[in-house]
Amino acid sequence: MSDKAIVEIDGNKHELPLIKGTENEVAIDIKALRSSTGGAITIDPGYKNTGSCESAITFLDGEKGILRYRGYSIEELAEKASFLEVAYLLIFGELPTGEELDKFYTDIKSHAVVDEDVKKIIDAFPKAAHPMGVLSSLTSALTAFNPSTVDVRNNDEMYNAIVKILGKFPVLVAWTMRKKQGLPLIYGDDNLSYVENVLKMMFKSPNSEYEQNPVLIDALNKLLILHADHEQNCSASTVRITGSSHAGLFVSLSAGISALWGPLHGGANQAVLEMLEAIKEDGGDTKKYMAKAKDKEDPFRLMGFGHRVYKNFDPRARIIKKAADEVLGDLGIEDPILDVAKGLEKEALEDQYFVDRKLYPNVDFYSGIIYRAMGIPVEMFTVMFALGRLPGWIAQWREMRLRKEPIGRPRQLYVGETYRPFKSLSER
Ligand code: ACO
Numbered sequence: 001m002s003d004k005a006i007v008e009i010d011g012n013k014h015e016l017p018l019i020k021g022t023e024n025e026v027a028i029d030i031k032a033l034r035s036s037t038g039g040a041i042t043i044d045p046g047y048k049n050t051g052s053c054e055s056a057i058t059f060l061d062g063e064k065g066i067l068r069y070r071g072y073s074i075e076e077l078a079e080k081a082s083f084l085e086v087a088y089l090l091i092f093g094e095l096p097t098g099e100e101l102d103k104f105y106t107d108i109k110s111h112a113v114v115d116e117d118v119k120k121i122i123d124a125f126p127k128a129a130h131p132m133g134v135l136s137s138l139t140s141a142l143t144a145f146n147p148s149t150v151d152v153r154n155n156d157e158m159y160n161a162i163v164k165i166l167g168k169f170p171v172l173v174a175w176t177m178r179k180k181q182g183l184p185l186i187y188g189d190d191n192l193s194y195v196e197n198v199l200k201m202m203f204k205s206p207n208s209e210y211e212q213n214p215v216l217i218d219a220l221n222k223l224l225i226l227h228a229d230h231e232q233n234c235s236a237s238t239v240r241i242t243g244s245s246h247a248g249l250f251v252s253l254s255a256g257i258s259a260l261w262g263p264l265h266g267g268a269n270q271a272v273l274e275m276l277e278a279i280k281e282d283g284g285d286t287k288k289y290m291a292k293a294k295d296k297e298d299p300f301r302l303m304g305f306g307h308r309v310y311k312n313f314d315p316r317a318r319i320i321k322k323a324a325d326e327v328l329g330d331l332g333i334e335d336p337i338l339d340v341a342k343g344l345e346k347e348a349l350e351d352q353y354f355v356d357r358k359l360y361p362n363v364d365f366y367s368g369i370i371y372r373a374m375g376i377p378v379e380m381f382t383v384m385f386a387l388g389r390l391p392g393w394i395a396q397w398r399e400m401r402l403r404k405e406p407i408g409r410p411r412q413l414y415v416g417e418t419y420r421p422f423k424s425l426s427e428r
Pocket of ligand 1: 363
């Protein structure tokens, strides 16, 4: 293969170098395009063909359905690792030794409290506030209680900021849910694992001990791992671009949470459940909704289907589907929603419209069913996604700062009015 691409404008040829990734992906390096062509830019709304950075964190091949964190397959990690091991791997690049993992968790636990004044902020939110809005605000508010900015050249400062947010974030997640349910805001227990603590902080009732269920611990561990990173998606890019102005870690994460909220991204898991509920309430006629999804005049989309990058089965969806069966089986739950989901999946996989467009179930299609079986309210689903994605966002932010990436500042092609003289009010 040649090592350059050639762009020809008005008969003038401009050579652009090609660069190759470790998985043989090819990129045209257009860094010198404007200067060599006298101002031409590329245009790619939604960045479907544009790489924003070089990254060594996550590899995914949407055609083949491959997802790997730092070289390790998602299937192996979901089967064999703990969420904290995966968090360490994503952020620091290697799986931790036993000693490193112990220290990592001890340091995280030492920060697993938030300033009591945070409760006043939570109190100020109306009960109807969406938990994602609350979580984004609380994450941003942490800056007020931990004001020191991170000197990213200082490894210790960087490390401290990371363990701080990994410690505090689950508390904010649990409190966001408990406040909505009118339950007292509690802390975890240093004798429990990270995932066990999340479950306890979310579900412990005020007058009884919380009994851990190994099936739920395993399912939540898997869900968090599966959501932990997904390279340059909408929220990760938001975190990177926010941090590229040298805004701090916590506010960059808060921006990522807001980006995740939308129904075309992390909000899809809530949208899936709401859609399944609506189909069930409407008599469970999946064919009717398949027809709506295919009708270009109808804005309805089959939520949980399709993916910007996967044009094959989302490998995470396979793992989650199995976990959903285990959780429902263990808890003895017969969920009619699951029948609607299975019916839709079967029809979509056989339908020409979906086959032609390579629309397969994505990670969110089944995650909501597990969360629901666990007793997590629908509005909290995307918050759980954020909890899983936290290490990925941190890793993306850290990588961007360590690589000294320039401030993110896209160009545009201006298509508005050309110069026109100002008209005074009486002339308009
Ligand atoms: N239902 C029906 N038709 C769909 C769906 C769907 N869920 N998704 C895509 N299509 C159709 C589009 O209408 C379009 O058809 P056309 O070529 O005839 O115009 C074609 O498939 C391509 O769709 P795009 O929107 O161009 O694909 P894109 O890559 O931009 O969007 C997205 C991907 C946003 C995920 C889309 O598939 C979607 O909206 N899915 C439903 C929402 C969802 O599940 N989001 C979660 C994604 S996973 C995550 O964020 C963790």
